Amino acid sequence: MNQSIIDYTLHLADNALIIAQRNSEWCGHGPVLEQDIAITNISLDLIGQARSLYQYAAELINSNNASEGEATEDTLAYLRDARAFKNCLLTEQPNGDWAQTILRQFFFSTYQYLLYQQSQQSTDATLAAIAEKSLKEVTYHLRWSSEWVIRLGDGTEESRNRMLNAIDELWMYTGEMFIPVEYESDVAAEGIGVDVTSLKDQWDQRVNEIFAEATLPVPSAGAWSQTGGKEGIHTEHLGYILAELQFMQRAYPNSEW
Amino acid sequence: MSTHQHINSSTDKIWSVLEEVTDPEVPVLSVIDLGVIRDVKLNTTPNGEENIEVVITPTYSGCPAMDVIRMNIRMVLLQHGYKNVQITTVLSPAWTTDWMTETGKQKLKDYGIAPPNLKQQVCNTQLFAEDEAVQCPHCGSYNTRRISEFGSTACKAQYQCNACHEPFDYFKCH
Numbered sequence: 001m002n003q004s005i006i007d008y009t010l011h012l013a014d015n016a017l018i019i020a021q022r023n024s025e026w027c028g029h030g031p032v033l034e035q036d037i038a039i040t041n042i043s044l045d046l047i048g049q050a051r052s053l054y055q056y057a058a059e060l061i062n063s064n065n066a067s068e069g070e071a072t073e074d075t076l077a078y079l080r081d082a083r084a085f086k087n088c089l090l091t092e093q094p095n096g097d098w099a100q101t102i103l104r105q106f107f108f109s110t111y112q113y114l115l116y117q118q119s120q121q122s123t124d125a126t127l128a129a130i131a132e133k134s135l136k137e138v139t140y141h142l143r144w145s146s147e148w149v150i151r152l153g154d155g156t157e158e159s160r161n162r163m164l165n166a167i168d169e170l171w172m173y174t175g176e177m178f179i180p181v182e183y184e185s186d187v188a189a190e191g192i193g194v195d196v197t198s199l200k201d202q203w204d205q206r207v208n209e210i211f212a213e214a215t216l217p218v219p220s221a222g223a224w225s226q227t228g229g230k231e232g233i234h235t236e237h238l239g240y241i242l243a244e245l246q247f248m249q250r251a252y253p254n255s256e257w
Numbered sequence: 258m259s260t261h262q263h264i265n266s267s268t269d270k271i272w273s274v275l276e277e278v279t280d281p282e283v284p285v286l287s288v289i290d291l292g293v294i295r296d297v298k299l300n301t302t303p304n305g306e307e308n309i310e311v312v313i314t315p316t317y318s319g320c321p322a323m324d325v326i327r328m329n330i331r332m333v334l335l336q337h338g339y340k341n342v343q344i345t346t347v348l349s350p351a352w353t354t355d356w357m358t359e360t361g362k363q364k365l366k367d368y369g370i371a372p373p374n375l376k377q378q379v380c381n382t383q384l385f386a387e388d389e390a391v392q393c394p395h396c397g398s399y400n401t402r403r404i405s406e407f408g409s410t411a412c413k414a415q416y417q418c419n420a421c422h423e424p425f426d427y428f429k430c431h
Contacts, residue, residue, distance in 0.1 A: 048319025129349035
């Protein structure tokens with residue numbers, strides 16, 4: 001049971017860290033200054049959430065097994081290999097163009113919003129507190145990304161085509177968020193974690209609403225989903241993300257500044 | 258002033274010392290104006306020493322000012338002779354701009370940042386809620402528009418006044 005809480009907490013933390021790292025690649029490259037600032041602010045919120053979750057995971061790991069050397073938020077972020085990362089495949093997908101980044105954020109924020117709403121009732125007081133805190137921030141992310149989906153989908157021919165392309169690129173990675181793996185089922189049964197299958201209908205509803213306003217087609221229900229990320233089986237992209245994210249600590253162990 | 262005297266003094270004194278600690282990103286605000294100090298406790302350790310516990314809560318999860326604030330709280334208390342200082346972080350209940358003091362709001366306005374509106378009146382987690390009427394801190398007009406919900410720091414949004422045309426930061430209701 002203990003291992004399931006650790007894996008679940010790491011899964012939530014990895015989701016937040018990896019999409020934050022992706023978004024931060026826009027720093028200095030955003031389409032306009034205000035939106036460059038927006039996407040990097042979203043990164044900052046998510047890195048903050050990841051830190052709270054990694055700190056808690058480290059605490060759980062250390063109380064579980066002291067012999068393996070002390071875990072910290074830094075060792076968990078910087079010194080695990082790709083197979084140990086449990087983020088959903090969606091979060092590691094490349095930024096592509098602005099439309100693809102927006103759509104990835106919209107899909108993820110919708111999921112995170114619903115997840116944190118329920119996590120506030122977790123029987124684990126720390127996970128409930130992190131959810132309560134994070135939900136306020138995710139509300140901004142969801143509002144911002146929804147507005148952009150509408151603006152681009154119902155915009156010019158060019159922006160619309162880019163959104164259609166983004167849907168083709170990303171839709172196959174959305175189903176994974178609602179297909180629980182073993183540690184998720186374990187913690188859901190204990191009231192510690194969220195039963196992600198229960199979020200699917202609300203997620204579909206929100207996506208349908210926003211896509212309708214954006215005049216975008218919703219891919220047919222039951223489309224095939226790529227899975228594996230939650231259990232460490234990633235797309236080819238994660239290794240490159242970690243190569244950049246972890247470079248300093250790998251090249252200069254224990255460096256500080 | 259001896260340390261002994263301080264340790265026996267009430268927590269009121271510590272609260273007044275904490276007024277000296279400011280937000281590094283919005284230096285007109287003290288940590289008390291900001292509402293991040295949740296409690297000040299005097300504890301006795303098992304070996305009989307007294308220690309001061311300052312309980313704080315972050316504004317936003319990723320706010321980089323929090324590390325500096327933590328360090329500055331410790332420094333200011335040390336300067337005043339308080340030796341055993343422990344700083345505890347709590348996440349729940351989550352920080353809200355409603356905890357900002359009225360003095361703090363006035364200071365923000367004088368500094369050129371629009372203070373947060375009251376949460377109960379305007380702030381909600383709904384999508385596409387009506388835009389808040391934010392008053393321009395320069396000319397006082399409510400005829401303003403939001404440029405972006407995200408600004409120079411996590412806690413601010415970018416606005417522009419349609420009356421005097423000045424851009425300004427709004428400390429957003431949270």
